[in-house]
Amino acid sequence: MTAQLEYPADAPSAAEPAISVQGLWKVFGPKAARVPRRPDLAALDRRQLKQKTGCTAAVRDLSFDVAPGEVFVVMGLSGSGKSTLVRCLTRLIEPTAGGLFFEGEDLRAADEKRLRELRRSKFSMVFQHFGLLPHRRVIDNVSYGLEVRGENKSDRRRRAQEVIELVGLAGSEQLYPEELSGGMQQRVGLARALAGDPDVMLFDEPFSALDPLIRREMQSEVVRLHQEVGKTMVFVTHDLTEALKLGDRILLMRDGAAIQLGTGAELVGNPADDYVREFVRDVSKADVLTLRWIMRPPTDDDVLDGPELGPDVVVREATRAVLGADRPVKVVANGELLGVVGGEEILAVVAGV
The missing domain is CATH 3.40.50.300 (P-loop containing nucleotide triphosphate hydrolases)
Incomplete structure (x- = not known):
């Protein structure tokens, strides 16, 4: 499985990554270079590969960028x-195989x-x-x-x-x-x-x-x-x-x-x-998830004149404000209403439901 770069909205971004890893392999053992080149060997799990070739794939086809x-x-x-x-x-x-770049420079070509x-x-x-x-x-x-x-x-x-x-x-x-x-x-x-x-x-x-x-x-x-x-x-x-x-x-x-x-x-x-x-x-999901993850679209029954919070506020930090409000809390970013959060959404996370 190859993990490919996908930046979420709040992650760092740049035109050129600091580090770029492309289909990287590191195989230990005899004739290690054949493993990435042969799909039948590359598809074997660790135990099967060891039994068939005597090799261990410590890094398997990794691709990602670091901003x-x-x-x-x-x-x-x-x-x-x-x-x-x-x-x-x-x-x-x-x-053993693959691409490795630092600020665009090919590190595998470096002497x-x-x-x-x-x-x-x-x-x-x-x-x-x-x-x-x-x-x-x-x-x-x-x-x-x-x-x-x-x-x-x-x-x-x-x-x-x-x-x-x-x-x-x-x-x-x-x-x-x-x-x-x-x-x-x-x-x-x-x-x-x-x-x-x-x-x-x-x-x-x-x-x-x-x-x-x-x-x-x-x-x-x-x-x-x-x-x-x-x-x-x-x-x-x-x-x-x-x-x-x-x-x-x-x-x-x-x-x-x-x-x-x-x-x-x-x-x-x-x-x-x-x-x-x-x-x-x-x-604890309440300590990790933000309001962006639990907000819901407002309904016609929601009264939208309550307090506002940003979408990246952690649920734990928002709990008191949401539970203390008598109407849904608006989740707003740059003046745009993204959704609302009420006690039901907060309690579902805090209680681990």
């Missing part, structure tokens, strides 16, 4: 192919020199295991990429200090990694990734090793940083709550293939199949 400034989340259970996919995006893992340039200047990556240099202080860890790039010491120290303050680590510049908590170490990782001013930040399950409280704190930090610096972000996670909190859109994968691509509200409100439906079963 500039978008937070694009890749989600799936262990073994779904999400980490392999994010490594393919910078050719840390070499794709090693060009790839090094892109990885140093255009992409940055934050891993689950922080990868900090234990013998270097915080400020030197943060400035390491700039050092590799060849920038002089005063410039890289100045830039490192800027991002250290941005991620809330001011005062910790001279500490060593072993003197920091897990959350602080991951902040160092974020600062290091930001220091080079990349166009795209790639996150491979960066918070999964943190305890729940620190994890939520770091999720909020990513949201804050995105609001402040506006970077394009590709974020890999197995956690649905994390995906819903961070993602403008979410790509749900299983066995290397795309199952559904859409906003969090689209996955929760309109799951593509039983697998997605089961995946989102325990999500």
